[in-house]
Amino acid sequence: MLLAEQILNGLQYGMMLFLMAAGLTLVFGVMGLINLAHGALYMLGAFACAFVAGMSGSYLMGLAASLALAAGIGALVEITVLRRLYARDHLDQVLATFALILVFSEGCRWVFGNFPLYLTLPPWASGAVTLPGGLQYPLFRLLIILVGTLVALALYLLITRTRLGTRIRAGEADREMTAALGIDIAKLYTLVFALGAGLAGLAGALVGTIQSVQVGMGEPVLILAFVVIVIGGIGSVKGALAGALLVGMTDTLGKAFLPGLLAGFMPQASANTMGAGLASMLIYILMALVLVIRPQGLFGAKA
Amino acid sequence: MSREMLINLSMLAVLILTGVIAHLAGQGFVVTLATKAAIFALAGMGLNLCLGYGGLISFGHAAFFGIGGYVCGILALHAANAMPLVAGWSGSNQMLLIWPLAMLGAGLIAVPIGALSLRTSGVYFIMVTLAFAQMVYYFAISWPQYGGDDGMSFYTRNQFPGINTLKPFGFFLICAGVLVVVTAVIALITRSRFGLVLGAARQNRIRVEAAGIRPFPVLLTAFVLSAMITGLAGALYADLNRFVSPTMLSWHMSGEIMVFVILGGVGRLCGPVAGAGLYVLMEHLLGGITDYWQILLGLVLLTVVMLAPGGLIGILSGRARHG
Amino acid sequence: MKLKSLLVSGIAALALAPVLAQAEGVKVGMITTLSGGGAGLGVDTRDGFLLALKNAGEAGKAVELIIEDDQQKPDIAVQIADKMIQSDEVDLLTGIVWSNLAMAVVPAAVAQEKFYLSTNAAPSALAGAGCNPKYFSVSYQNDNLHEAAGAYANQAGYGKAFIMAPNYPAGIDSLTGFKRFYEGEVVNELYTQVGQTDFAGEIAQIKASGADTVFFFQPGGMGIAFIKQYAESGSEIPLIGPGFSFSQDVLPAVGDAALGAKNSGNWSPDLENEANKAFVAGFEAEYGRLPSLYAAYAYDTANLLLSAMAKADINDADAFRAALKEADFATVRGKFSFGPNQHPIQDIYMREVIKREDGTLTNRIIDKALEDRSDAYAAECQM
Incomplete structure (x- = not known):
């Protein structure tokens, strides 16, 4: 029972990471841009949701606002700043987007203040449901798993079945050739970036609902999302899904069961601390292992 | 002497004069700020060696900064409480002994990290160094003996023969002295045969290989040396605050060390001095005006990246890119 | 060369800034958490302290208060403490919410002969063998x-x-x-x-x-x-x-x-005593919300400080310490006294x-x- 619940927790965490990682990996795959500010978009989405849901009283409006605002700001940033960085080396990209983090974080602090905001769940999404087998699990966390699954499915269909998807794949394969075929590559880039940003905003809103909405909330998630895409293979949405689930499970199950294992040969209290720390390290060890065995990541096409 | 060299030297001079003038004017806190700038500059110089000269974008130098700090903190803590550390030896509070050990510690960790990371390149290199730094960070958090998440204080500064390190100016002189020595060493390294090969490996790894030199040992050596210098800076920073915590190991710290290098100018000898000085100055001046000074820092950084990739030294020397 | 001259003049201005005239009374440095998930605690600490100073009228004006945000990070707290001691030359520090920050700041502060009055954090390490004549916990001992x-x-x-x-x-x-x-x-x-x-x-x-x-x-x-x-x-x-x-x-x-x-x-908002009634009503009127435990501790801390200031000069450390130890102030907790380790004895x-x-x-x-x-x-x- 405990194992089942922890697996669901891992799944929910993984799906949330997937929403973050999907945008990050698309942007890298198509534009070759490494975007540290992705975590800031996650934060902006959460603030938008808290603000709009608070003003309008409708949680769904809040979610829509988080998608719209994050996508809108994403597009704006792409057009004004990031566009100029595609041809630059990665160092410039890292720095410019690091600078954007500072601007967005402090800007948010300025507008919304230092206090964390808390969202209230709408009645239809709150409480626990009893799953087959008698396990009680929070409804909202199940909804996050559902949303993640739907997004994964939609992205799959988008990339394999639509015109836009064909263009994205073409852009990944050969930028110049795609442009030469008469595709408006600039517009495509903005669109892809806005899509990724919107997903990050949505993830921020969903997570902000169960935790809290505060400045800096995006940064730990951003680092994990990077780990996810490096494990999965940069540029691959399929890899992002696999990597996200792997990381989500490793982290959750590691935190849940490592202390118990360690308690076999040390006092309970230090086993708990050590266990939690080691569980956090586990993800990075996993990543190092993947890179040593398969430097291009699990689903990466090229090294 | 080239114009750039002149500017490099004047950057060092400005920093040292700031400390001296502030001391004479009785502004102890400005001396502390200048000390902080000197230490950050040193950390940046370390990173600059692999990032600027070797083209290795390490996003994990906080690991070495923090390891240097922890070596310093652990030795000082054991010395203060006379707790045995290894083989009956109970640490030390002598900077002259702590520094080489801090450098050794950072260097030893840098060997496996560098060897593994150098298997990759480009974005993967950035990400892998970041991941290794996170590993060290979480290790520090989960290690209760030395404070875990809370860090640890060691209440009094370590000692240096002939100087009262507790006085802000005494400690400033030590840090400035270390900075000057390291600057000279780096100037020598970059002009040596090793430095030339390193620069060549940055520009074209394949061509270096064609010339019959394996780039891997050269790049690894640069990475380890770079880590050792940053580790030394970490030991000084620990002494400045008389406190170490996992924050020194966080990825934000890695980003900040990178900012010192970029603000000043990548691959410029004293770029990190200019960058760190500017950073500390902005933190203090703008931080006094508004709590949201980091917005301005972000905008300055963005401007530098977009419009002045040569950083401050690049602007002053009138050359956009380092050769 | 513009940037450089700007830089130089900036540094010079910084270095030569005139030393502000020393005000009469006591200069207090408050380090507390005003941002992030712990901000609520620091804001209440600050507001409770300020309310006590305001209620004290003229006596409250003798306290010059400098407030800085530690962001709930120990290294920031240490740097602020350094700045307050070296640059602002405060007489007394207070306000830290979190015990890990207190452990990073308090021992160094008292070693530099500054008083520290705790409005909240009171780790066991500072209550037993690590106690110090300059350190008072007004809140409780952590346990x-x-x-x-x-x-x-x-x-x-x-x-x-x-x-x-x-x-x-x-x-x-x-x-x-x-x-x-x-x-x-x-x-x-x-x-x-x-x-x-x-x-x-x-x-x-x-x-x-x-x-x-x-x-x-x-x-x-x-x-x-x-x-x-x-x-x-x-x-x-x-x-x-x-x-x-x-x-x-x-x-x-x-x-x-x-x-x-x-x-x-x-402490509780419904505790029956005059000081508490005045505090809860005053806090609600001033800030439009009910006070928390942290506000109550800070309010008591400020009143304790004022009571000691009325009896002794802070430059005479022994006399000031004795005045603090008497705990001669109207506590919102009904009764309050200090034990031998300068931690409270209370219900x-x-x-x-x-x-x-x-x-x-x-x-x-x-x-x-x-x-x-x-x-x-x-x-x-x-x-």
């Missing part, structure tokens, strides 16, 4: 409220407790304190990360543990996240905690999920979360848990 909760768990008939706290000095003190008087079985003892916001894994463990009560210490934003997520989880195991977990800074955000929860406190109550007629959630006292409680470390203090 106190948790001890009371442990005693209450016995009374309430709980025999299988799941206990949980963040992994920092106050968290460790908390579980130690709970276990000091609790006689039943501890089914699991869990340390979480400071600043943690997702408790799904811990809640799963609670549900699977077979405990009959959950004792948890999660101050500030951590508590809000935990209580909200616990309420969603469908678990029926009752929660108990120290007052911090159900303090006035937490209650509005968690809503009805906290209703009925039992928690311990050395500790059990409280219950209730809803006022206007719909606000607050606490009311249901019982006295410990009378004239000092702390477990006082005997080890030599000074």
Whole structure:
């Protein structure tokens, strides 16, 4: 029972990471841009949701606002700043987007203040449901798993079945050739970036609902999302899904069961601390292992 | 002497004069700020060696900064409480002994990290160094003996023969002295045969290989040396605050060390001095005006990246890119 | 060359800035948490302190207060303390909320001959062998409220407790304190990360543990996240905690999920005494919200400081210390005195979360848990 619940927790965490990682990996795959500010978009989405849901009283409006605002700001940033960085080396990209983090974080602090905001769940999404087998699990966390699954499915269909998807794949394969075929590559880039940003905003809103909405909330998630895409293979949405689930499970199950294992040969209290720390390290060890065995990541096409 | 060299030297001079003038004017806190700038500059110089000269974008130098700090903190803590550390030896509070050990510690960790990371390149290199730094960070958090998440204080500064390190100016002189020595060493390294090969490996790894030199040992050596210098800076920073915590190991710290290098100018000898000085100055001046000074820092950084990739030294020397 | 000359003139201006004239009275440096998940605690600390100064009128104006945000980060707190001591030349420091920050700042501050009055954090390391003549805790000793909760768990008939706290000095003190008087079985003892916001894994463990009560210490934003997520989880195991977990800074955000929860406190808004009535009414009028424990401690701290200032000059450290030790001020806790280690001797109550007629959630006292409680470390203090 405990194992089942922890697996669901891992799944929910993984799906949330997937929403973050999907945008990050698309942007890298198509534009070759490494975007540290992705975590800031996650934060902006959460603030938008808290603000709009608070003003309008409708949680769904809040979610829509988080998608719209994050996508809108994403597009704006792409057009004004990031566009100029595609041809630059990665160092410039890292720095410019690091600078954007500072601007967005402090800007948010300025507008919304230092206090964390808390969202209230709408009645239809709150409480626990009893799953087959008698396990009680929070409804909202199940909804996050559902949303993640739907997004994964939609992205799959988008990339394999639509015109836009064909263009994205073409852009990944050969930028110049795609442009030469008469595709408006600039517009495509903005669109892809806005899509990724919107997903990050949505993830921020969903997570902000169960935790809290505060400045800096995006940064730990951003680092994990990077780990996810490096494990999965940069540029691959399929890899992002696999990597996200792997990381989500490793982290959750590691935190849940490592202390118990360690308690076999040390006092309970230090086993708990050590266990939690080691569980956090586990993800990075996993990543190092993947890179040593398969430097291009699990689903990466090229090294 | 080239114009750039002149500017490099004047950057060092400005920093040292700031400390001296502030001391004479009785502004102890400005001396502390200048000390902080000197230490950050040193950390940046370390990173600059692999990032600027070797083209290795390490996003994990906080690991070495923090390891240097922890070596310093652990030795000082054991010395203060006379707790045995290894083989009956109970640490030390002598900077002259702590520094080489801090450098050794950072260097030893840098060997496996560098060897593994150098298997990759480009974005993967950035990400892998970041991941290794996170590993060290979480290790520090989960290690209760030395404070875990809370860090640890060691209440009094370590000692240096002939100087009262507790006085802000005494400690400033030590840090400035270390900075000057390291600057000279780096100037020598970059002009040596090793430095030339390193620069060549940055520009074209394949061509270096064609010339019959394996780039891997050269790049690894640069990475380890770079880590050792940053580790030394970490030991000084620990002494400045008389406190170490996992924050020194966080990825934000890695980003900040990178900012010192970029603000000043990548691959410029004293770029990190200019960058760190500017950073500390902005933190203090703008931080006094508004709590949201980091917005301005972000905008300055963005401007530098977009419009002045040569950083401050690049602007002053009138050359956009380092050769 | 423009930038450089700008730089140089900036540095020169900085270096030569005139030393501000020293004001009469006492210069107080307040380091507290004003941003992030712990901001609610620091804001209440600041506001409680300011209210006491304001109420004191002319006497309050003799206190020159400098407030800085430590962002709940120990290294920032250390740097602020350095700046306050070296640059601002304060006489006294106060305001730190978190024990890990206190451990980083307090020993160094008292070593530099500055007084430190704690408005909250009071780690065990500073109460026993590590006590110091310049260090006073006005709030409690960290274990106190948790001890009371442990005693209450016995009374309430709980025999299988799941206990949980963040992994920092106050968290460790908390579980130690709970276990000091609790006689039943501890089914699991869990340390979480400071600043943690997702408790799904811990809640799963609670549900699977077979405990009959959950004792948890999660101050500030951590508590809000935990209580909200616990309420969603469908678990029926009752929660108990120290007052911090159900303090006035937490209650509005968690809503009805906290209703009925039992928690311990050395202060409560409904405590019957004149000083407290004036404090609660004054705080609500000034800031439009009810005060929390942290506001009450800070209010008492400021009044203690003012009482000592009326009796002695801070430059005469021994006299000032003696004046502080008398604790001759109108406390909102009804009675208050200092023990030999300069930590309080006071009563500790059990409280219950209730809803006022206007719909606000607050606490009311249901019982006295410990009378004239000092702390477990006082005997080890030599000074």
